Amino acid sequence: MAKILQIETATAICSVAVSVNGETISFKEEQGQNLHAANLTLFIDEAVKAAGLNYQELDAIAVSKGPGSYTGLRIGVSTAKGLCYALDKPLIAIETLEMMAAGFLSESPGYSGLICPMIDARRMEVYTAVFDSSLNLLLLTEAKIIDETSFNALLSQQTIIFLGDGAAKCAEVLTHPNAQFDAANFNSATYMSRLANEAFSNRNFEDVAYFEPFYLKDFVVTQPKKQQAQR
Structure with a gap:
């Protein structure tokens, strides 16, 4: 019985779900700017508790690997990797x-x-x-x-x-x-459940130490408009 915590942060939607054998049993998500850094760990805690589990009962951590927002992916993947290290659980990456x-x-x-x-x-x-x-x-x-x-x-x-x-x-x-x-929202961790379960069954795990998000394009730093106007 595979119990998997799933994280999706590739867009402006911060989404977390817990699945058992490919079926979503709890989730927490919200859409808005700059939500991920402040809310992701809170959403994870709420989703795990709503599933009636503790963290050690999880069998794996799955994360949406991209492409998508550079910042969102970085936060999601770093959080997933941190949980894998702390809990000694395998990492599953799902193409967004x-x-x-x-x-x-x-x-x-x-x-x-x-x-x-x-x-x-x-x-x-x-x-x-x-x-x-x-x-x-x-x-x-x-x-x-x-x-x-x-x-x-x-x-x-x-x-x-x-x-x-x-x-x-x-x-x-x-x-x-x-x-x-x-127009429906399909950037939801709830839609990761079947794919994550298949990956778990096939032991398709990532190397936690070396795994990086699929950014697709290099990150380009741009100046805020206010700074540009002052030059």
Whole structure:
């Protein structure tokens, strides 16, 4: 019976869940700016207690590894690694876009088209990939600038559902009749449960000492607008 603590911090949503054998039994999440640093450990404690467990009863820690927000991923992964060290538990890393696609399929089990999760990057850029309805990866994860021709080859053949916080800003340019959009939140640790359980069963664990988030792009430090105006 695999009891797994799951952490998702790749976007503005701070989300924690506990699963048993691939089924979510408790969760705590909230959306907002700069929540992760202040609330993540509190959410973890609440989710573990709501599951009726203590920390030593957990079998593994799973974390959404990215791509996504540099700061959010860094906080989530460092917290997960700290728990693994303290509790002597294995670390499981779940690809964020795959988790989002799995979440959509769990809510729409009869869907037979393609799934394109999108995480907002900057301007018209998103972190994205394309999966089929069996979660096979069709287009590799990339940072992609979206325009009116994006995904046309696939859209000409079948429906693609676009989802995630990056999809909303693309709706005005992705106007092909086969382009559909889902505004629901799929950046939730609750959608990690089946994937994390499969990884645990296959003993697909990370090296806690060397594991790093999948940032996809290098972090670029920018000056606050107030400082720029003073120069």
